[in-house]
Amino acid sequence: MKVQTPEGEHVDLLTVNIGPSHPATHGALRAFVALDGEIIRAASTEIGYLHRGFEKMVEQGTYQQVLPYTDRLNYCSAILNNIGFSHTVEKMFEVEVPERATTLRVLLSELSRLIDHQVCIAAAAVDLGALTNYWYLFNPREEVYSIWEKLSGARLTNAFTRIGGLYRDTYEGFETDVRDVLPKIEKGLDDAFKLLEHNRIFIDRTRGVCPITAEQAVSWGWTGPCLRATGVDRDLRKDDPYLSYETYDFQTVIGSTGDTYDRLLVRMYEMRESLSICRQALSRLKPGPVNTADARLSLPGHDKTYHDMEALINQFKLVYEGIRAPAGEFYGSIEAANGELGFFIVSDGTGKPWKIKVRPPCFTQFAAYADLVEGSLVADAIACLSSLNIIAGELDR
């Protein structure tokens, strides 16, 4: 493609597709770039390769049937999405879940956040050629998967929460397992720190690469670790606390320049804070119910259902008609691993949702990608992409 540069030179640009069949784990993204040597002069991005019709599918079933779909949004931290959705619907009912459920949700949120950041950092390092971190960070992930398996039956897409609480209480030995896994995650994280934080090659590949200013990031709608890397002190767990996060002692991790190095290091330091929150949550776990007693949300339980007519009818209606959210429009959000994950629910008063729009955090990050990489090298574009932690399931829904 022959072009004339702004300076008046005639240059021949090479057009290359980066993606959508892309190495590393980012899956289904496409950037069509015009290269001048190795420098990207223009980039045009395309998404939708994993558009699976979340919004259309959830309109076909009941509110409870939405949960497995939410798992598959950000599939690296499935329980966070479940919690976001359940929490939003519970707020529509203005119902508080019992304390044990709240504490467990915090514990599971932070564990999910940990494993999500592990994937991001491991994949980012692999994209740069640093393969060892992959195993240091993935092996503790396997331990967490064993816990998920025992807890919910599935390793990756758990659908563990229910509207009104959790699927079930924890198994015997859960607290020991979690207490054992936290030092393993910490060891993996420390190893990753030793290999990456002051590593000359890592710094050269990521410092100053694709920076963004705080104002630009806010205009692009960024939230989460990518925004915090630009120096903006915003975290929904602190600013608009939910699930009693205001009672936990943790710090927001903030970067300074908003480049790739900051985005990755913010995640690594956030993992340390998450480990601390996990320990605090574990120490305050007390026995109790995990589901609200509110009959609009929770199933009555087998003994009542088999002996009491009203409970039987309640169970029947909840399962067949679905949980009937009050008619109206509501937006609820949580701080997911990538930023503010929001659900805008339009309800018509029946048990089937009228509309559920997911506000995905990484949509805003990838929208800025073309602007971020123009002017940098192809290798920098890859490093930048992996630092944004784009999960296609969430991006395309």
Next chain:
Amino acid sequence: MTSQPLGLNQALTPATAEHRKAFETKAFEILSQKFEAAMDPRDRWSLTAIVPGSRLRECVHFLRDDPAMRLDLLLDITAVDYLGYPGHDAARYAVVYNLRSQRFAAHRLRLKVWVEEEDPQVPSIHDFFEIANWQERETWDQYGIDFSGHPDLRRLLNHIEFTGHPLRKDYPVRKRQWLSTNDPLILPLEARLEANGFVVLEHVAVNSPSVEETDLLGKSAVEKINYVEKAK
């Protein structure tokens, strides 16, 4: 409640229900005076202000820049199709803008614009928020709402040979549409080059046989294995 917007690198005072209520009362007062806003009864939990499409741009500009409002984070733009909604008495579509502030923790609000089925048009706000570009493209893709003034309104999630707007209530959920060949993306790339100050002298040579058989708007081409006929 803090009356001064905080800098981005300062921590916010956490939002409380009182702060939110106070903000919503004040915001609605101002919006109804300046922009003919009405309260949306469908939102029984927080503030959704219905503004006419003609006042949308001023309203968004005001909400973003006024020091007492500073709703500078556009969370989402989406549309709602009310076809078949029980007891619905207004226009078929509504475009919803979800705004939040990065300067005040308690400032959250939604704007709503009614859009008629016969002329689904709303002014674009892509110049106020960078992210509005993609969010409006997605709303157009899924609902068919035209955002006038948008520089590049084309499909975002569905493929280029897709016809129709799938999230509309009258689009059958299982109506599948095959794609014969991918969008070459040459036109958008050239548009970006031109926006960056380049002048395209000679267009890109298409080497792929499947692209040669397609015109650049992506009309159906017949590839070696013709699986277009498999469309049900």
Next chain:
Amino acid sequence: MGAEATTATLATSAGSLEPPVGALHQDAGLNQTFMTTTIDAVVGWGRKNSLWPFTFGTACCAIEFMALAGSKFDIARFGAEFIRFSPRHSDLLVVAGTITYKQAPILRRIWEQMMEPRWVLSVGACASTGGFYDCYCTLPGIDEVIPVDVYVAGCPPRPEAYLDAIIQLQQKIQDASYMQDRQNRSHERIQIG
């Protein structure tokens, strides 16, 4: 050889190459010698123990594939020491994740770029049948566009299920007859030429 889309069904029609009545396969006699069965066994053994996967991972199943590549389940002991990221270098196409209509032409092109012998593993409910995304954008199974050797059920399938599928594929590869396939190809060439 993997199961081939029979778009090039050139062989077998008229002529002296038609199999004699009562023959079990195309050329009764040539493939039943000691030499050819040994060659088949050796080639099958070589191929099945050096499967180089190309991970066409799009969604959640790809994360389970990453877990498979980790130390606990270790796909390296099946010969897949390094996951190839080019279809030209690989012989096993692992489709892990939902394939949408937008992605389908690309999947087809990647499969066409692989050289024979090639096999396809359809991992997960979405790749096999579209999963629970029964809607306007999801391909109801990758076998609409490419031929599949082994389907792995699950959402996402456990790494052990992946490995079970790979073991079944290895059995299929071992059972395939290299000499027979070579003969079929030479018949096709004779027919075209």
